[in-house]
Amino acid sequence: MIPFPESTLLVPRTLFGRGKITALPALGREFGPRGLLVYGASFRRSVAYGRLHDAARGLVEWAEWEHPGGEPTLDQADALRAAAQTARAGWIAAIGGGSVLDLGKTAAGLFHETAPTAAFHAGQTPRHAGIPFLAAPTTAGTGAEATPNAVLTDSNTALKKSIRDDRFMARAVILDGGLLSGSPAHVIAHAGMDAFTQALEAFISVKSNATSDALALTALGLIAAALPPVFAHADAPEADALMAGSHLAGIALAQARLGVIHGLAHPLGAFYHLPHGLVCALCLPAAIALNRTAMGDKYMRLSETVGGDFATVTNTLLATLQIQNPFKGQPLLRKNEILDQTLSSGSTMANPKRITPADVEFLLSRLFV
Numbered sequence: 505m506i507p508f509p510e511s512t513l514l515v516p517r518t519l520f521g522r523g524k525i526t527a528l529p530a531l532g533r534e535f536g537p538r539g540l541l542v543y544g545a546s547f548r549r550s551v552a553y554g555r556l557h558d559a560a561r562g563l564v565e566w567a568e569w570e571h572p573g574g575e576p577t578l579d580q581a582d583a584l585r586a587a588a589q590t591a592r593a594g595w596i597a598a599i600g601g602g603s604v605l606d607l608g609k610t611a612a613g614l615f616h617e618t619a620p621t622a623a624f625h626a627g628q629t630p631r632h633a634g635i636p637f638l639a640a641p642t643t644a645g646t647g648a649e650a651t652p653n654a655v656l657t658d659s660n661t662a663l664k665k666s667i668r669d670d671r672f673m674a675r676a677v678i679l680d681g682g683l684l685s686g687s688p689a690h691v692i693a694h695a696g697m698d699a700f701t702q703a704l705e706a707f708i709s710v711k712s713n714a715t716s717d718a719l720a721l722t723a724l725g726l727i728a729a730a731l732p733p734v735f736a737h738a739d740a741p742e743a744d745a746l747m748a749g750s751h752l753a754g755i756a757l758a759q760a761r762l763g764v765i766h767g768l769a770h771p772l773g774a775f776y777h778l779p780h781g782l783v784c785a786l787c788l789p790a791a792i793a794l795n796r797t798a799m800g801d802k803y804m805r806l807s808e809t810v811g812g813d814f815a816t817v818t819n820t821l822l823a824t825l826q827i828q829n830p831f832k833g834q835p836l837l838r839k840n841e842i843l844d845q846t847l848s849s850g851s852t853m854a855n856p857k858r859i860t861p862a863d864v865e866f867l868l869s870r871l872f873v
């Protein structure tokens with residue numbers, strides 16, 4: 505087992521705790537007197553939004569951009585980049601779920617570029633460093649605040665893919681469990697199962713190492729214990745542990761990559777317009793069975809971490825979170841594209857069992873029942 509990743513990129517500053525979102529204006533001020541705030545509609549309606557403005561008064565100024573919703577697209581990234589230019593922002597702070605964080609990250613990272621976001625989605629490397637990016641997740645979550653990549657969808661082709669650059673890494677992160685308050689239960693469930701899947705896939709990845717394993721297992725234990733109470737009450741005290749677990753899973757996946765669930769979840773989520781975390785959750789039982797042998801001793805460590813047979817505990821968690829399968833009874837569309845995208849995905853290549861077309865067909869057969 506490799507003890508430490510070959511290269512590690514970490515957020516230089518992370519604030520953790522209830523109410524810490526009010527530290528954002530002072531953090532932003534360190535990067536300049538004027539910034540841009542990106543958020544979703546639910547944050548604008550929250551109590552925290554008012555508190556944030558109170559904390560900013562006389563300290564810092566910002567323009568605001570509200571995410572119109574849905575999966576983040578190249579067009580939305582272009583619109584946000586234009587807004588940041590107009591505002592002459594010195595930094596961008598994103599407060600929201602993975603979509604909002606990925607859009608803010610892209611706009612900050614590409615601030616000094618002139619080419620459309622599609623060019624970078626197609627593989628072009630940014631020539632310049634962008635402006636500082638600050639992130640406060642309101643879901644737990646994608647772990648997008650812990651990684652240097654942004655997942656964006658081309659709405660013309662439905663291709664969902666990462667833009668990645670080390671300089672995209674957030675300069676500061678705020679983990680405030682209070683920001684989960686007000687989230688609908690199904691959003692908590694989907695986001696939480698994304699984090700759970702990410703912790704699992706990072707742990708069993710062929711690129712895992714002793715350091716990422718420690719992070720991934722800690723994440724998995726925190727998420728498995730905290731998700732049911734937070735699903736029942738978004739303002740439960742366990743929200744802080746869930747936020748920490750989701751963040752740790754993000755650090756682990758940045759070090760160790762993911763697996764076939766994420767390889768498959770990208771095309772499925774994009775073609776069927778379903779929440780990413782829901783698709784991950786639905787793929788879990790079959791993917792655990794598929795990888796069981798390749799996991800070796802790691803299966804036992806997973807079971808110890810969640811306090812019971814890992815597959816059984818996962819199924820119980822899915823039932824507790826009332827995860828429903830929307831693929832049931834539906835025709836499987838664009839099968840060849842799904843197979844191609846899954847098999848060529850970097851996530852799939854990190855899966856512990858080498859994935860064949862028959863493996864992907866097996867996973868699909870368990871979804872489209």
Ligand SMILES: [Fe+2]
Nearest residue numbers: 646698702766
């Ligand atoms: Fe994910």
